[in-house]
Amino acid sequence: MIPTLTTTAVTLEHVSKIYPGGVHALNDVSLAVEAGTFLAVMGPSGSGKSTLMHCAAGLDTPSSGKTFIEGTEISHLNETKRTILRRGRVGFIFQQYNLLPSLSVADNITLPLRLAGVAPDHAWVRTLVERVGLADRLHRRPSELSGGQQQRVAVARALVTRPAVVFADEPTGALDLRTAREVLDLLRTLVDELGQTVVMVTHDPGAAARADLALVMADGRIADSIPHPAAAVLARRLTELETE
Amino acid sequence: MLYLAVRMARHRIAGLIAVACATLGGASLVAAIGVVAESGLRGHPEPGRLASADVVVSAPQTYRVPEDLPITLPERAGVPVGTIARLAALPGVTAAIGDVTIGAAVIGTDGRVTPVDGHNWSSLTLTSGTAPADSTSTSPAASTGASPAADPSPTASQAADPAQTGNPAQTGGTEDGGRPTGVPDGADEVALDTATARAAGVTTGGTVRISAAGSIADYRVTAVLDDAGPGAWFADQAAITLSGRTENRVDLVALRTEPGRADEVADAARALGGGLAVTTGDARGDIADPATAAGRSMLPLMAGSLSGVTLLVIGIIVGGALAVSFSGQRRELALLRAVGATPRQIRRLATRQALIVAAVSAVPGAVAGYALAGRFRELLVALGMAPAGLPLQWSPLPGLAAVLLMTLTAWIAALCAVATISRMPATEAVAGSRAEPRTPSAWRFSSGLVVLAGANALAVTPMLARNEAGAAMTAMAGILAAVGLALSGPGLLSLAGRVMARLLPSRAAASTWLAVANTRGYAVRTAAAVSTLAVAVVFTLTYALTQTTVLAGSTRDLADGTHAQLAVTAPALGRVPSELAGAVARVPGVTGAALVGGTTVIWTYSMLGDPVVEAASAMVLDPAAASVFDLGIRDGDLSGLTGATIAVDAGAARARNAGVGDTIDLALGDGTPVQARIVATYERGLGFGPVIVSRDLAAGHATGLDQRLLVATSGDAAVAAAVSELAAARPGVVAGPADPGSASVSPELWLNVAVLGVLLGYLLLGIANKLITATAQRRDEITLLRLAGATPAQIRAMLRREAALIWTFATAGGVGLAVLPLVFLSLGFLGRPWPAGPWWLGPAVVGVVGLIAFLSIELPGRRVLRTTSVTI
């Protein structure tokens, strides 16, 4: 394989997060996510996965250390500047689809663009809508969709600004097996075909196995880094950590 | 369940605090109103001179109305003199004392006027404690109201003979060649109390000038009494004549009884028949002071409507606050549903929260109400709505009623608020997102439109009926319109939102776009705020401007209809001396002089086959009125206003199917039924009232005769000076410019405005609370927007634009709904399309509504933004 010049989409340098009350949710974590890769983050409950993601995405600021998105440091930016950078460069998918109930599917998808004051690229929106399979439901309200459909709207919304990275926190947590696989397939193809960087937190070893690299967290640290993970290996490792 | 209710309530304390405040305030209002109502129901004025009477017999002071509350009569009908003897003959009666009271004034030698009540001599026993010596009388000291001349054989009472030789109260003595003095006997004799005599500068045997019931005459002072209260005592028959009654009657008969036999005597007196009212105990105060009694009977009615409105407003506020609070607890309630709670259990859970909060806060509220009652009474007295002489009654009843009513109100409001939530599917607990239905109920929308149309149809009434009842329809139309708006609001709003969304340029700022989307998407939520604010606008505009426009209309009627330049009044005498009318009319240059008085008439007519009884205030005029008033005569003329005749407002006559020449049945202010012929109908009824009674007809049945003498002149200053001179020659009489000026603002109006103001303030506070809670509960939505990349500034801008939309819609809706009724009203009453009233009212209301909309969204919005972290 010819070595290619890879850039990092997300970088964390010695990041710690101490919540009020003295909980060390992150303990000196350093990490670089290469552009165009699919990263899975696993670990027992309370190990700091969500915290890692929030800090990396600029939703929250670390207690110490630095975070970068595409080489831009965001950990020292103020709330408004972080928001503006985030809405252009970062996409989010959550377990609870987090769509605005008063807006139609189409309006939910283009919401980040509107907030940024950017005219939607209609071709791109159409591509996205077709890819997530919602072309015929654009005028529905979220409450009129199934969970899987709502999550697909969230995926389309996360991608509409062509972000540098998409963070997904247990995106399949609320979905049945089949729908979960559909969403995972969707994420995988986004990485393969569009070169999208995806960071996904999950409890499901099967889901993590679709990633290029799996991190296993424990007590606020990265305990393992497993490239091209196999579900069985991950499952065993998790069981070990949980029984420790 | 109770445990759960308390646990859950603790987490929604803010919303419930609003409920607590509303019930607290409501309970104190209701309790205060209740205390005043109870005082009106059970309280009696001081019996005053009647304190020494055990039983009082009088004409009934109420006019019975079939199937309705009786009308309290403001004038006294009197008791035939013959009745006194029959009462005196009853077993157990020790004295039967006829009493006549006349408004009088003593005119001093220096021209000083001292108003004093005039009485008949026999009634002196009521106040002096000793029966008057009556040594000149041929009759035994029967203390009867009738003089020997009028009633040659008065039955003796079983009183111990009071003709003691020395009445220590009398400082008379014997003068004039041994003729016993002290007892006023002839029509030109009077006895005075010490203070009045001193004020007039007379002593026994001297001559004093007294104005009594409109006539001034000189009287010989037969006695100066130092242990009687203030008063002037005329001979019995003279007093009866002065009282102006055509029949031989006294105002009332006071009975003294043997100890412990008062009830027995009262029953016996009732058994005498003759339609007399027999009163004992505290109720004697009502007979002593009919004006206070009449005012008192108004209180329970007024309290009823006041507390009704209060309960309604509190219900709306509590319902609103609870609805917001419940929707905040939706998740929890839905979870309960998911784990097996029935809708009934949910309802009980929710109502119990409200019940606990209401019951807990209503108790201190009711206690505060008792403290408030005194103030409330002062306010009513200051407004002239409550008699000053009525003491407050204290009992636990109003407080209990307040707590019960508030709890009941809160319970009903809670049931309404939770109705939809309790029926929601249990799945909502697990649903990811929640939205209002996309299209608000079509049934609700169309029925709202129908009500709106009905309101505007109703608003046409003032064009047809130019009177207060017609004007009331404008305010009524406003209320109906508010109901219509509340119903059709969500539909109208989502329609407007759709139109706006289409009109919005695609490059509009994200915050504007979001504000429009939210207005549309949460049409029901937004409409609740919009329609309540609009209701505040409609109420204020229609209600206030209706009052001011009617007032302006009647003021204009009076101004256009009054040709007099001068008005002669005699405030100290109580009545303009009647001979003055002729004297003034003879002054060269005077084109007309007419005496004007006022009374009440009760008109029974048949409407759609049912008898309707209406009490109306009426002017008392004589044919001379035609020279000073232009009533806008439609038919007939005022020259015939003598004898048993009346003139009637043309509209009122039409409504009653009566015309000139017809004879109708009336009751006068003292309840006397009369038949009166209509001699004229007139247009300016708004200013001059629906009925005008001839002076002849009212005489003897009204105390308000000859209040003013209106004088029309050629306009020459010399003529005015001549009239003033004539007036000045009579002590206590003053002449001034006739000021038809403004129709008087009725105290009811002020009370209504004050109460409406308080309730409106309350309503606005309620809306503010609702908006604040609703905004605070948008935390999730705001978090989502922040996650989607909205900056805090964008969220603030969005909220501000939503407030602007709410403001715009509320103003447009409110003003829009008020316009048509007010145009109709103004056309009907003023002949122009815009109402009369302060110009700043509209802008002020719009400003206040705007302030509320902005502040109650901006402040909680800022708080939510400050305390929301973007993490999920």
Ligand SMILES: Nc1ncnc2c1ncn2[C@@H]1O[C@H](COP(=O)(O)OP(=O)(O)OP(=O)(O)O)[C@@H](O)[C@H]1O
């Ligand atoms: N806002 C907060 N305040 C205080 N402590 C917090 C807060 N959020 C998380 N924590 C603590 O930080 C630690 C890491 O939490 P985090 O949410 O990152 O775990 P996680 O790995 O995502 O767990 P899960 O798999 O259950 O979602 C936990 O111990 C948690 O209790």
Ligand SMILES: [Mg+2]
């Ligand atoms: Mg987590």
